[in-house]
Amino acid sequence: MIVQKYGGSSVATAEKIRGVAERIKQRVDRGEKLVVVVSAMGKTTNSLIALAEQVSQEPSPRELDMLLATGEQVTSALLAMALCDMGIPALSYNAFQLGLTTTGSFNNARIMDLNLSRLRMQLERRSVLVVTGFQGVTPEGDVTTLGRGGSDTSAVAIAAKCGCPCEIYSDVPGVFTCDPNRVPGARKLDYITYDEMLELSSLGAKVLHSRAVEIAKKYSVDLYCGSTFSDERGTCVVNSLPEWLEQPVVSGVTTDSNQTRLTISRLPRSMEALSALFTGLAEQGVNVDMISTVNENGHSHLTFTVVDATEKAVLRTVRDVLAPWEGWSVSEDRNVVKVSAVGVGMKSAPGVAARFISALSRKGIAMLGTTTSEIKISALVATEDGNAALRALVEEFGLGE
Ligand code: ASP
């Protein structure tokens, strides 16, 4: 058996849903059994959120999930109907019916389990089950969703539980060295490792939900990303590259614009102040990313970025926790993006940071902060430099066509 997942743009219209059914039929005709996970049609999830905001300033997370979960249910029923029409007796299921239980954190729930015997029993009698992506149900019976883009995670989790491969279909034919919409000439990769994909997904690449990659890695799920609309070869996400393939130093570059930079100047130099600051932010659930400090004459100048945060709340926290100290000031800047280069080859190749920095500096791009890990280098740059920075890195590391 195999798990397939079709994203929103692949099922955006009735005609496209019939097209997907056609593709599934070809596989059934070859004797395969499929569990097909679907997203909501097109931009349905966005429309539902907008609708919620029309009736409430701050929609209750529980009710929001109740609403958002309808999107995937529409697609799964329609796809099952289209399949039946082609003579393939498919059945659709939502998370509740499959016992796909999650934690109770509405809007961002984590999958805990799945009723495998139910799924297996149904699949014994027919070739195709269609399952709603993105949603789950708590042990108490409340509907939850897995966070934006979460259908990938549903698909990989089902594949992990069934011990079978997973194919993710969308409107892009695989994983690219860089977003092809931003850098013309970005190259499609035949293979990418779980570790690289994990970094790229969490650093802003939208091809795959990062939790889907996490689960794939943990359970060694065979993962393939390809296009719904062509038979062009896609990308295999693997544990390590086939031996005959040389590991590039950098496999991909990406940007993340969900960052806000905060600068605190002239903070009295004190570990106590720093620890109060970051403890305060952590207590508010603020995700702090890049941190740098410069010390001068008994003062610290501190910059850090926060991810996906509302600046107002962050500024309020900073002012509250640093109130016991005097003489400092804080400013914020939304106009920044984080540009990252990722590659497992970095582990064994010295000089990558030098090439990264020189590539940006040759184009006159200022770096406002950096962070690195074993397999990635990130720099914070002004938003207007984002595209130029990507192009410089694509050129430097030979990532283009
Ligand atoms: N429909 C959901 C979203 O738009 C989940 C998904 O498509 O993966 O975020």
Ligand code: MG
């Ligand atoms: Mg997606």
